[in-house]
Amino acid sequence: MAELAQVIVDVPTLQTNRPYTYQIPERLENQVQVGMRVIVPFGNGHRKVQGFIVGLDQPSDYDGHLKKITALMDLTPVVNSEMLALSKWLADQTYSFWISCLYTMLPNALKAKSTRVVRIIDDIDENDRQLLFNNVDQLDYASVQDHPELVSRLLKLRRQGKVSFEYQVNDRARVKTAVQIEPALSFEQYENLRDGIRSNAKNQLRLVNYLQTIIGKKVLLKEARQSTGLSAAPFTQAIKKGWIKSTNVEVYRQPIGADIQDQAARNPLQLNSDQQTALDQVTDAIDQGHNQVFLLEGVTGSGKTEVYLQAMSRALKNGKTALLMVPEISLTPQIVSRVRARFGSQVAVLHSGLSAGERYDEWRRIERGEARVVVGARSAIFAPLDNLGIIIMDEEHETSYKQDDTPRYHAREVAKWRAHYHQAPLLLGSATPSLESYSRAMAGNYQLLRLPHRVNQKPLPPIDVVDMRPEVQRRGETSFSSELLTALKDRLAKHEQSILMLNRRGFSSFIMCRDCGFVLKCPNCDISLTMHLDSHTMKCHYCGHEEPIPNICPNCHSRHIRYYGTGTEKVMAELQHLMPEARIIRMDVDTTRRKGMHQKLLQQFGDGQADILLGTQMIAKGLDFPNVTLVGVLNADTGLDLPDFRASERTFDLLSQVSGRAGRAQKNGQVFIQTFNPDNYVIKLVQKHNYQQFFNTEMQIRQMASYPPYYYTVRIMGSHREERVAAKMMYDIRQELGNQLASDTIILGPTPRAIARLKDRYYYQIVIKYRHDNKLHELLTQIMQESQNKYQRGAELSIDPEPQYFL
Numbered sequence: 155m156a157e158l159a160q161v162i163v164d165v166p167t168l169q170t171n172r173p174y175t176y177q178i179p180e181r182l183e184n185q186v187q188v189g190m191r192v193i194v195p196f197g198n199g200h201r202k203v204q205g206f207i208v209g210l211d212q213p214s215d216y217d218g219h220l221k222k223i224t225a226l227m228d229l230t231p232v233v234n235s236e237m238l239a240l241s242k243w244l245a246d247q248t249y250s251f252w253i254s255c256l257y258t259m260l261p262n263a264l265k266a267k268s269t270r271v272v273r274i275i276d277d278i279d280e281n282d283r284q285l286l287f288n289n290v291d292q293l294d295y296a297s298v299q300d301h302p303e304l305v306s307r308l309l310k311l312r313r314q315g316k317v318s319f320e321y322q323v324n325d326r327a328r329v330k331t332a333v334q335i336e337p338a339l340s341f342e343q344y345e346n347l348r349d350g351i352r353s354n355a356k357n358q359l360r361l362v363n364y365l366q367t368i369i370g371k372k373v374l375l376k377e378a379r380q381s382t383g384l385s386a387a388p389f390t391q392a393i394k395k396g397w398i399k400s401t402n403v404e405v406y407r408q409p410i411g412a413d414i415q416d417q418a419a420r421n422p423l424q425l426n427s428d429q430q431t432a433l434d435q436v437t438d439a440i441d442q443g444h445n446q447v448f449l450l451e452g453v454t455g456s457g458k459t460e461v462y463l464q465a466m467s468r469a470l471k472n473g474k475t476a477l478l479m480v481p482e483i484s485l486t487p488q489i490v491s492r493v494r495a496r497f498g499s500q501v502a503v504l505h506s507g508l509s510a511g512e513r514y515d516e517w518r519r520i521e522r523g524e525a526r527v528v529v530g531a532r533s534a535i536f537a538p539l540d541n542l543g544i545i546i547m548d549e550e551h552e553t554s555y556k557q558d559d560t561p562r563y564h565a566r567e568v569a570k571w572r573a574h575y576h577q578a579p580l581l582l583g584s585a586t587p588s589l590e591s592y593s594r595a596m597a598g599n600y601q602l603l604r605l606p607h608r609v610n611q612k613p614l615p616p617i618d619v620v621d622m623r624p625e626v627q628r629r630g631e632t633s634f635s636s637e638l639l640t641a642l643k644d645r646l647a648k649h650e651q652s653i654l655m656l657n658r659r660g661f662s663s664f665i666m667c668r669d670c671g672f673v674l675k676c677p678n679c680d681i682s683l684t685m686h687l688d689s690h691t692m693k694c695h696y697c698g699h700e701e702p703i704p705n706i707c708p709n710c711h712s713r714h715i716r717y718y719g720t721g722t723e724k725v726m727a728e729l730q731h732l733m734p735e736a737r738i739i740r741m742d743v744d745t746t747r748r749k750g751m752h753q754k755l756l757q758q759f760g761d762g763q764a765d766i767l768l769g770t771q772m773i774a775k776g777l778d779f780p781n782v783t784l785v786g787v788l789n790a791d792t793g794l795d796l797p798d799f800r801a802s803e804r805t806f807d808l809l810s811q812v813s814g815r816a817g818r819a820q821k822n823g824q825v826f827i828q829t830f831n832p833d834n835y836v837i838k839l840v841q842k843h844n845y846q847q848f849f850n851t852e853m854q855i856r857q858m859a860s861y862p863p864y865y866y867t868v869r870i871m872g873s874h875r876e877e878r879v880a881a882k883m884m885y886d887i888r889q890e891l892g893n894q895l896a897s898d899t900i901i902l903g904p905t906p907r908a909i910a911r912l913k914d915r916y917y918y919q920i921v922i923k924y925r926h927d928n929k930l931h932e933l934l935t936q937i938m939q940e941s942q943n944k945y946q947r948g949a950e951l952s953i954d955p956e957p958q959y960f961l
C-alpha cells in the first residue's frame with residue numbers, strides 16, 4: 155500500500171511547478187487514488203492549499219520530515235490517467251505551470267477557494283469574543299483586514315497564543331439537490347384515507363387522487379406541484395402524516411436553451427454522392443480505430459454538418475463517444491440544436507455562457523458516461539469523454555480555437571493528441587481551411603475530402619464588388635452604394651431576407667480631429683479609445699478606462715473633432731432612414747450582452763420577424779436561413795491593413811464565410827462587397843470563390859517572407875511597468891539565444907509590440923521563426939525557468955507557441 159503521494163499544489167509559480175511528496179495519513183490509506191484533489195499544508199506557517207495527486211509511492215530512503223495530507227476532497231478521481239498525461243504534455247508544450255493546465259482542463263467549480271480565517275484556540279475575553287468574533291469561533295480575515303484597530307487586536311491575541319491565523323480551502327463543487335417524493339401507502343389505503351377527508355378539503359382530495367396515479371413511482375416535488383397545481387403546503391403536511399415518503403436527490407442544473415432542438419434535423423438525411431464518399435472514408439477509420447486526420451474542404455452550404463452528424467452516429471453505434479468542436483456556441487446555435495435533435499439527451503454542451511454550476515453538471519454527466527456526445531467551444535476539447543470514437547472540429551481555421559492567455563494552447567493540437575491517444579480519427583472541416591492544414595493535406599499528411607458543390611445543386615452566389623470611391627465622391631459619406639440599396643429594396647418587395655455585415659475588425663471607431671489629425675488615446679494603453687453612444691463615453695477596450703466624449707480637440711482646440719469610422723448604431727440609423735418600412739435586427743456586442751440574446755435575435759430573424767439582419771462579423775459564421783437571398787458587406791477593407799501577416803487570410807475567410815449565407819436553399823442568392831480597394835487580390839479571389847488560387851498566392855507570399863506554414867513561429871514577450879526594464883530583459887534573452895539555434899532559424903527583435911503599452915505595462919517581444927530546431931524547446935524552457943530569479947521584480951515573461959496575432 156502506498157504511503158506517500160506526489161502532489162501538484164495550487165501555487166502557480168516557477169519554483170513550485172513540480173510534484174511535492176506528502177505522507178498519506180493512515181485513515182486515508184485505503185481511499186487515496188491518483189487524480190484526486192487533496193488539501194495539504196504548504197510552506198511555513200499554517201497555509202493550506204488545494205492540490206492534485208499525480209503519483210503514489212512507497213517510502214524510499216528519504217528520511218526527512220514529510221508533511222501529511224490534511225484531507226481528501228474527492229471520493230473518485232477528477233482527473234483520469236489520460237487527462238493527467240495530457241496536462242503534463244500541455245504544460246511542456248505551452249511553457250506553463252502544470253497546475254494551471256489542470257485547472258484549464260477542469261470546470262471552475264473544482265478550483266477550491268482558499269480563504270484566510272482567524273480561529274479561537276484558547277479562552278479569550280468575552281468582550282473580544284463578542285466584538286471581534288460575533289460570538290462564533292472563527293472569522294473570515296477578509297472581513298476585518300481593512301480595519302487596522304481590529305487587526306492589531308487580533309495580532310495581539312495571536313501573540314498571546316489565543317487565536318491562530320489559518321488558511322481554509324473551501325470546495326466550491328456543489329451538487330444541486332431537489333426533493334423527490336413517492337407514495338408511502340397503497341392504492342387501497344389512499345382509498346380509505348379519502349373517505350375520512352372532509353369534502354371541502356379540496357387540496358387534500360386532489361393530492362390523494364394524484365398520489366394514486368403515481369403508485370410505485372418517484373417524482374420530483376417540483377413536477378408533482380406542476381401536475382397538481384398545488385402549493386408546497388399540502389405536500390409538507392402529507393409528508394408529516396406519513397402519506398408520502400420524501401428524499402433529497404441529486405439533480406442537474408438545466409442551462410437556458412438546453413431544450414431547443416431543430417426538429418427538421420431529427421432524422422439522418424439521404425446523403426449526396428460527395429457527402430457519401432467523404433463519410434465512407436471517415437467511418438472506415440472509425441470502425442478500424444485508425445488515427446487518421448481528415449480535412450473536409452466543403453464550400454459554404456455543401457452539407458458538412460450532415461457528414462459530421464452521421465460520423466458521430468457511427469461512433470456511437472460502435473459503442474464509442476464523439477466530440478464536436480465549434481468556434482463559439484452562442485454564434486452558432488443552429489448546429490447545437492441540430493445535434494440535440496439527432497442525439498437527444500445523450501448530448502452535453504460546454505461553453506462559456508454556462509454558470510459555474512451548470513458547467514460542473516454538464517462535466518459530471520460526461521464523466522459518468524451519461525452524455526456520450528459533446529458539443530462545445532475551445533475548452534470543450536478537455537471534455538472527460540472516455541473511449542472517443544471521433545473528434546470533429548468545425549471551421550477549423552477559426553482563430554478562437556487558440557487561447558490567447560496562459561496556457562496558450564491550440565484546441566486543434568490538443569485534438570490531435572487526444573485522437574492519437576484514443577486511436578480515433580480527427581475530422582477537420584472548413585470552407586476556407588487554414589493554410590497550415592491545407593498545406594498538410596497537400597503534402598499527404600492529412601487525408602483531403604472535398605465537397606465542391608452546394609447541396610441545393612446551385613452555384614455559389616455571384617459576388618459584385620462595388621468600388622466605394624466614386625460612390626463617396628458623388629453622394630458624400632454613406633454606408634450604402636446605390637447598387638446595394640436597390641438590391642435591398644428589391645428583396646424587401648419580394649419578402650426575402652438580407653444579411654448586412656459591418657466589418658469592425660481593426661481600429662474603426664475612434665475620434666479624430668479633422669484639422670490636426672489628433673486621435674484620442676487611452677492614457678494607460680496607447681491605443682485609440684472607442685466611442686460608445688449608449689453611455690456617451692470614450693472607452694478603452696483593453697483596460698476599461700473611460701472618459702467623456704470631447705467637443706473640442708485637446709491638441710489644437712478645433713471644433714472639427716469627430717467620430718471616425720462607422721459603428722452599427724450609426725449604420726442602423728442611416729438604413730432606417732433610407733428604408734423606413736424595413737424591419738431591422740441589429741446584432742453586435744451591445745445588443746447581445748445579455749445571456750441568451752444571440753439565440754433570441756437569430757430565432758426572430760429565422761422566424762421571419764425581420765427583413766434585414768445587420769451585424770458585425772459575429773453574423774458571418776454558420777447561419778443557415780433558407781429565405782436569405784442577399785448578403786452585403788459594407789466595408790470589406792478594415793482588417794486588410796493590420797500589421798499582421800495573417801490579415802489577408804482572415805479577410806478571405808471572413809468574406810467567403812459571410813458570402814456563403816446567401817442562396818442556401820431554393821432561391822438564388824446574390825452578394826455585394828463594398829470596398830475602397832477593389833483591386834486587392836484578396837477581394838478579387840473572394841469574388842471568384844477561388845480558395846485554391848488564394849491558397850497558392852498566399853503561400854508564395856508566406857514563403858518569401860519565411861512565415862508559417864513554411865516556418866514555425868514562437869513569440870517571447872516580456873513586460874514591466876518601466877519600459878527600460880522590459881527592453882533590457884528582452885535584449886538579455888536575445889543574447890542568450892545567441893548562436894545556440896539552428897542556422898536557418900530567424901530571430902526577430904526585440905521590438906516594442908504594436909500595442910507597446912497595455913494596462914500600464916510596457917511590452918517587448920522577440921519572434922523566432924524556425925523549421926527544425928532541436929535545441930529551441932529546451933532552451934526556451936530553460937529561459938522561462940531562470941527568469942524567476944534573473945530579472946527585476948515585477949518583470950513578466952511569457953512564451954507563445956504559434957501566436958495567432960502579432961499585434
Ligand SMILES: Nc1ncnc2c1ncn2[C@@H]1O[C@H](COP(=O)(O)OP(=O)(O)OP(=O)(O)O)[C@@H](O)[C@H]1O
Nearest residue numbers: 423424425426454455456457458459460609776778
Ligand atoms: N444530403 C442532403 N440533402 C438535403 N439537404 C441537405 C443534405 N445535406 C445537408 N442538407 C441541408 O443543406 C443545408 C446546408 O448544410 P450545412 O449547414 O451543413 O452546410 P455547411 O457545409 O455546414 O455550410 P457552412 O460552411 O456555410 O456552414 C442545411 O439546411 C442542411 O440541412
Ligand SMILES: [Zn+2]
Nearest residue numbers: 667670707710
Ligand atoms: Zn486638432
Ligand SMILES: [Zn+2]
Nearest residue numbers: 676679694697
Ligand atoms: Zn486602456
